Structures are given as structure tokens and as C-alpha cells.
Amino acid sequence: MDSAERMDVIVARLRAEGEVSVAALAELTGHSEMTIRRDLDHLADKGVLRRVHGGAVSLLPRGQEPPYAIRERMAVDAKKRIGRAVGELVSDGQAVLLDRGTTVVEAARVLAERHITVMPLSLQAAAVLSEGNTARLLMPGGEVRPGELAMTGPLTEASLAAVRFDTAVLSCCGLSLSDGVTAYDLADVAIKRAAMRSARQVVLVADSTKIGQVTMGHVGPVSDFDVLVTDTDASDDSVAEIRAAGVVVHRV
Amino acid sequence: MDSAERMDVIVARLRAEGEVSVAALAELTGHSEMTIRRDLDHLADKGVLRRVHGGAVSLLPRGQEPPYAIRERMAVDAKKRIGRAVGELVSDGQAVLLDRGTTVVEAARVLAERHITVMPLSLQAAAVLSEGNTARLLMPGGEVRPGELAMTGPLTEASLAAVRFDTAVLSCCGLSLSDGVTAYDLADVAIKRAAMRSARQVVLVADSTKIGQVTMGHVGPVSDFDVLVTDTDASDDSVAEIRAAGVVVHRV
DNA sequence: GCGAACGAACATCTTCTGTGTTTGAATTGA
DNA sequence: TCAATTCAAACACAGAAGATGTTCGTTCGC
Numbered sequence: 001m002d003s004a005e006r007m008d009v010i011v012a013r014l015r016a017e018g019e020v021s022v023a024a025l026a027e028l029t030g031h032s033e034m035t036i037r038r039d040l041d042h043l044a045d046k047g048v049l050r051r052v053h054g055g056a057v058s059l060l061p062r063g064q065e066p067p068y069a070i071r072e073r074m075a076v077d078a079k080k081r082i083g084r085a086v087g088e089l090v091s092d093g094q095a096v097l098l099d100r101g102t103t104v105v106e107a108a109r110v111l112a113e114r115h116i117t118v119m120p121l122s123l124q125a126a127a128v129l130s131e132g133n134t135a136r137l138l139m140p141g142g143e144v145r146p147g148e149l150a151m152t153g154p155l156t157e158a159s160l161a162a163v164r165f166d167t168a169v170l171s172c173c174g175l176s177l178s179d180g181v182t183a184y185d186l187a188d189v190a191i192k193r194a195a196m197r198s199a200r201q202v203v204l205v206a207d208s209t210k211i212g213q214v215t216m217g218h219v220g221p222v223s224d225f226d227v228l229v230t231d232t233d234a235s236d237d238s239v240a241e242i243r244a245a246g247v248v249v250h251r252v
Numbered sequence: 253m254d255s256a257e258r259m260d261v262i263v264a265r266l267r268a269e270g271e272v273s274v275a276a277l278a279e280l281t282g283h284s285e286m287t288i289r290r291d292l293d294h295l296a297d298k299g300v301l302r303r304v305h306g307g308a309v310s311l312l313p314r315g316q317e318p319p320y321a322i323r324e325r326m327a328v329d330a331k332k333r334i335g336r337a338v339g340e341l342v343s344d345g346q347a348v349l350l351d352r353g354t355t356v357v358e359a360a361r362v363l364a365e366r367h368i369t370v371m372p373l374s375l376q377a378a379a380v381l382s383e384g385n386t387a388r389l390l391m392p393g394g395e396v397r398p399g400e401l402a403m404t405g406p407l408t409e410a411s412l413a414a415v416r417f418d419t420a421v422l423s424c425c426g427l428s429l430s431d432g433v434t435a436y437d438l439a440d441v442a443i444k445r446a447a448m449r450s451a452r453q454v455v456l457v458a459d460s461t462k463i464g465q466v467t468m469g470h471v472g473p474v475s476d477f478d479v480l481v482t483d484t485d486a487s488d489d490s491v492a493e494i495r496a497a498g499v500v501v502h503r504v
Numbered sequence: 505g506c507g508a509a510c511g512a513a514c515a516t517c518t519t520c521t522g523t524g525t526t527t528g529a530a531t532t533g534a
Numbered sequence: 535t536c537a538a539t540t541c542a543a544a545c546a547c548a549g550a551a552g553a554t555g556t557t558c559g560t561t562c563g564c
Contacts, residue, residue, distance in 0.1 A: 509561080510560080513559105518551100528541105
């Protein structure tokens with residue numbers, strides 16, 4: 001069992017029990033207690049848990065989005081495929097808006113090698129885009145949320161209002177036909193809505209685990225989006241329904 | 253001779269001759285041609301040179317600022333000391349503006365552990381600040397210059413106009429009593445001037461190699477700055493003159 | 505105050521990175 | 535077009551960096 005698997009075990013336990021003990025994890029994973037302590041310290045740095053004597057307690061918020069460090073390791077393959085597919089929806093010379101989120105960062109990796117103008121809504125995506133030297137990079141102003149490194153607030157909304165994009169690539173936390181597209185955070189909803197107003201074509205990226213989910217912040221009905229890119233695990237039924245709402249769906 | 257020294261040799265040659273050959277560099281450094289090619293490819297990626305058959309030609313602009321990758325390795329110790337000294341000029345709770353540039357990034361490393369509100373004018377500084385989780389991070393909007401990763405343009409100026417800072421930490425390319433503080437780039441000058449208008453206290457950071465230098469863009473007279481942080485290699489005469497202009501000078 | 509947990513320090517092992525060599529393909533200049 | 539040079543991919547190797555486990559003195563909670 002390597003480091004990544006241990007992290008998964010720890011997070012799973014935290015979700016199930018709300019707390020973990022160093023001794024139990026050491027036995028469960030077959031590693032020394034020292035190693036478990038180092039793992040816990042690492043996760044504490046990322047805001048996933050809080051260390052207590054003998055173990056740790058969960059900081060994973062119920063009804064809120066898990067930290068970036070956790071989401072980054074969920075559905076990794078699907079997100080990479082979705083990212084590549086988004087690359088094919090964008091042609092050189094376009095102005096593109098990239099939402100926050102782990103799926104969009106995968107799209108950013110692809111777009112970083114393209115000759116486009118791009119505005120990312122997170123520092124994570126900005127870092128990826130600035131490594132490839134071909135894209136023209138435009139930053140929105142705004143407050144940066146810790147951990148997520150996503151831009152929010154009125155400054156961000158103002159930046160979006162000032163620019164028009166050919167394509168906006170948006171992420172979401174939940175997607176259902178009855179409740180539409182939803183996000184965890186109301187501030188994030190405001191940004192997404194502003195993004196949609198500024199873009200000619202709106203592409204939604206969502207791995208199949210998000211289909212059928214509903215979270216608190218309502219972004220809009222599914223029909224507000226032009227294209228959905230999801231993965232092959234999405235059920236035929238749900239895809240058919242979304243298509244019936246007038247959305248072009250790519251399953252990759 | 254390690255990798256860093258080889259880069260210095262290559263850059264020195266490029267400056268002196270305008271071009272270099274793989275064979276000559278291999279002999280000069282005592283390393284294989286393959287290694288030299290890899291070095292040249294690396295520098296080509298950073299925009300320092302352009303590969304040609306048998307060697308490379310310089311892209312180092314005359315009368316312009318050298319690329320970030322080069323400046324990053326000049327006066328490293330002095331910049332670190334200056335960064336620490338800037339940390340002592342900023343107290344918790346302040347709102348701080350950080351200019352672009354390698355010296356300011358060193359200051360950002362120190363300030364990343366502090367409880368302040370901070371707006372960086374480059375993605376380099378933003379990346380450093382977002383690693384420490386204590387500072388509240390505010391991004392200005394704007395275009396990102398490749399390589400430098402500095403924010404410029406009207407969006408950046410507008411962002412600066414919208415906020416007031418307790419302290420602005422500005423860098424420069426040249427600093428002389430007769431010609432004042434100068435930068436290489438006019439767009440950068442506009443940003444610096446906007447920054448000065450938005451800050452109560454303006455701190456200038458400049459390692460001693462910049463004292464006496466004059467470059468194209470005029471930012472303002474030395475007396476426009478409240479504090480100068482430089483290193484101990486700055487001459488007594490120049491420091492005395494700058495102090496006479498009403499600037500508090502820290503030599504570290 | 506006692507036992508458990510902690511973390512610093514060191515040793516060991518693994519993985520990564522940088523370097524050199526070889527070899528066949530590409531490029532240059534005559 | 536040809537010959538010499540240059541290039542870059544592939545492999546081998548060494549040193550650096552990171553991860554892990556053990557020991558031991560300190561700290562913490564009951």
C-alpha cells in the first residue's frame with residue numbers, strides 16, 4: 001500500500017467515523033505509526049483534518065465541497081479524458097473562460113499548448129496555463145479562496161462583465177434534470193452565472209459521479225448549457241434526458 | 253561545474269558574443285555535448301535564446317530587462333536578506349501590495365506566513381503566497397506577461413485604483429539620485445505609479461547592483477519613496493545621498 | 505505520576521533527476 | 535546529391551531527494 005492508497009483509507013475512515021486513531025490506521029495499513037503521523041500532518045496542512053492526541057478528527061464539511069486535495073484524486077481518468085475532449089471543442093484564436101475545479105484544470109493542461117486567449121478562474125489553472133507559453137493569459141481580479149485557489153467576489157464578477165468569450169468551460173458539483181446544475185457555494189454560483197452571461201457558447205464539464213447529484217446553490221436549468229462533456233459511465237437514460245433538453249452531450 | 257554554473261557560462265557567452273556553439277561550450281565546461289544541448293533547450297524554453305544548428309543565438313534584449321529565469325539567479329543572497337527586512341516593515345493586519353520581480357518574490361516568501369491582506373502583481377508571488385495559508389490573497393485583474401508572469405494593462409490599473417494599501421513594496425530596474433527610480437518597461441511604469449497612488453507607505457526594494465543604473469521608464473524621483481531596502485554592498489556615498497532626499501534607508 | 509503519544513534525529517531504501525554513451529536520423533554546405 | 539556534422543531518442547549509470555522505519559528523549563492527558 002503506497003502513500004496515495006493510505007490517504008484514501010484515511011479519508012474514507014474520516015468520512016465514515018468522523019475521527020481516526022494513529023494506532024488503528026497503522027495496523028490497518030501495515031505501516032509504522034510514524035508514517036501515519038506524517039500522513040495526518042500532511043492532510044492537516046491541506047485542511048482535511050485536525051490533529052488530536054492519538055489521532056485526528058475530520059474537518060470534511062458535510063453538505064459542502066470536499067477540499068481540492070481530495071477531489072483532485074477522484075475520477076482522475078475520467079477528468080483527463082474530459083479535459084482532452086474540451087480541447088477539441090476549442091479552436092485556435094478563441095477567447096476562453098475556464099472555471100475553477102479539478103476537471104477544468106485538466107482541460108487547462110490541454111489548452112496550455114494552444115494559441116488562444118484564456119481567463120482562468122483559479123490560480124491552479126493559471127499556473128498550468130502559464131507553463132505552456134503559447135496562450136495569452138488574462139487574469140480576473142478577485143479574492144482567492146484558500147485551498148481551492150479560486151477567484152471570487154465582486155471584483156471577479158466585474159472582470160467577467162468587462163470581457164466577452166467565445167467559450168466558457170464551467171464545472172459543477174451536481175447535475176440533475178429536475179434541479180438543474182448546482183454548486184456547493186453561493187458565491188461560486190454568482191460567478192458561474194456571470195460567466196454564462198459573458199460567453200457565446202457554454203460548455204459544462206461533469207464526470208458521471210455528479211449526474212443525479214443536487215447541492216445547495218442553483219446555477220440554472222440544464223437547458224442553459226450548450227454542451228455537456230461527461231464520461232462513458234454516465235447512464236444512457238440520463239444522457240438521453242439531457243439531450244432531450246437541447247444539450248449536445250459528449251461521452252468520452 | 254554544476255548545472256547552475258553552466259547556465260551562467262552560457263548566458264555570459266551569449267551576452268559577450270551574441271551566439272554560442274555546442275562544441276565550444278562542451279569543451280569550455282567539460283561536459284558532453286548532449287548535456288549542453290539539453291541546457292540550451294532548457295534556456296530556449298524560457299525565451300533566453302533560440303536554437304540554431306550547432307549552437308544558439310541570443311534573445312537577450314539589449315536595453316531591456318533580462319528574462320526572469322536569468323534575474324532569478326543574480327544577487328540571490330542579497331535578495332533573500334532584503335526580503336526578510338521587508339517582512340519586518342510589515343505588521344500583521346496590514347494590507348500590502350507586492351510588485352513583480354525576483355526581489356519581491358523573496359519578500360513574498362516571508363509574508364506568506366503572516367496574517368495580512370496582500371495583493372501581488374505577479375503570478376510568481378501569488379503562487380508563493382498561496383502556499384502559506386495565513387495571508388488573505390487578493391488578485392488584481394490584468395494581462396499576464398509571459399515569462400515574467402506579471403500583471404499589466406488597464407485592468408490592473410483599475411484594480412489598483414479600487415483598493416487602498418498600508419504598504420506597497422515596489423521593485424525597480426535602476427535607481428539614481430539624478431534620474432530617480434526607473435524601470436525597463438513603460439507599461440510597468442504605469443502600474444508602479446498607480447501602486448504608489450494607492451499606498452500610504454511606499455517601500456522600494458533594490459539590491460545594490462541597481463544603484464546608479466538608469467533605464468528607460470521613469471517612475472519618479474527618489475524622494476517619492478518612504479523607505480529603501482538595499483544590501484550592504486551599497487556605497488556609503490549613495491546611501492547618504494538617498495537619505496538626504498528624505499528616504500529611510502535600510503542596508504541589510 | 506504514569507503510560508501513551510509525540511516528534512526529532514538518524515539509517516535505510518526507493519524514486520527521481522541529471523549526465524554520458526550509443527546509434528540511427530536529420531541537417532548543412534559543398 | 536553526397537559526406538560530414540549535428541541532432542535527438544534510448545538506454546545505462548550515479549548522485550540527489552524523498553519516503554519509511556527505528557530509536558530515544560520529551561510532552562501530553564488521564
